[in-house]
Amino acid sequence: MRLTPAGDIRTPSPAAAALVVWRLTIAAVALVGFCLAMLNGTRRWHWLGLYEWSQLTTLFAFLVALAGVATPALRPGEPVLDVLRGAACAYVMITMIGYRFLIGGDYGMPSSLLEHLVVPLLVLVDWLFVCRDQARLRWWWPVAWIAGPLGYLALYVQGAQLYGISPVFTFDSASFWPNVTLLFSTFLPLFFAVWAAPRLLRAASRTVGQEPQPQRA
Numbered sequence: 001m002r003l004t005p006a007g008d009i010r011t012p013s014p015a016a017a018a019l020v021v022w023r024l025t026i027a028a029v030a031l032v033g034f035c036l037a038m039l040n041g042t043r044r045w046h047w048l049g050l051y052e053w054s055q056l057t058t059l060f061a062f063l064v065a066l067a068g069v070a071t072p073a074l075r076p077g078e079p080v081l082d083v084l085r086g087a088a089c090a091y092v093m094i095t096m097i098g099y100r101f102l103i104g105g106d107y108g109m110p111s112s113l114l115e116h117l118v119v120p121l122l123v124l125v126d127w128l129f130v131c132r133d134q135a136r137l138r139w140w141w142p143v144a145w146i147a148g149p150l151g152y153l154a155l156y157v158q159g160a161q162l163y164g165i166s167p168v169f170t171f172d173s174a175s176f177w178p179n180v181t182l183l184f185s186t187f188l189p190l191f192f193a194v195w196a197a198p199r200l201l202r203a204a205s206r207t208v209g210q211e212p213q214p215q216r217a
Helices: 014-039 047-051 053-074 079-102 110-129 147-163 176-184 187-210
Strands: none
Touching: 014 047, 014 053, 014 110, 047 053, 047 147, 053 079, 053 110, 053 147, 079 110, 079 147, 079 187, 110 187, 147 176
16 A cells, blocks of 8 residues: 555755755854854853844854745745845844954954854855845835844843943943944945845846847858
């Protein structure tokens, strides 16, 4: 007795298998970077690391990459996944750019290299070149993505009041809120750039594909 007809057994395509491997690679690199940062060069887990933007965005990139493996199998073309992928890309771009140019960080430690350079670049490549549905996201999603930094700001203030953490700006200084306001003013342009990049690439690829071929004499 055959419980499953042979015709119902589907073998994953090479492209689908490659996508799974790619997303699992992003998840693995993000998880390693997050764990190394939380250990902070010791053998003890530092829970206050969860107040760091870098750790939270790396953890978010890990979860979104895992969702990128499971969601297409459950609901192909799920638009929520593309919203989350865009948010993850926007947030790790803040991590990469802010770490290098705002606080002048370096990549001497493996955790810094993974969290602030390798993971953001992997997520950016995934956003720009893997799949095509992200080019269809509505224009208001970059505005909605600002909820992530706003939520982190509330967490940051709470951590500064309870534990005295101030990894970027000193909370009780007179320049704290002006600096935060200036920083937040850069987020929307960055988020819209992340949103628009796949559209521009898709439009460019169409233009190249439609270029007339030179006629032979």
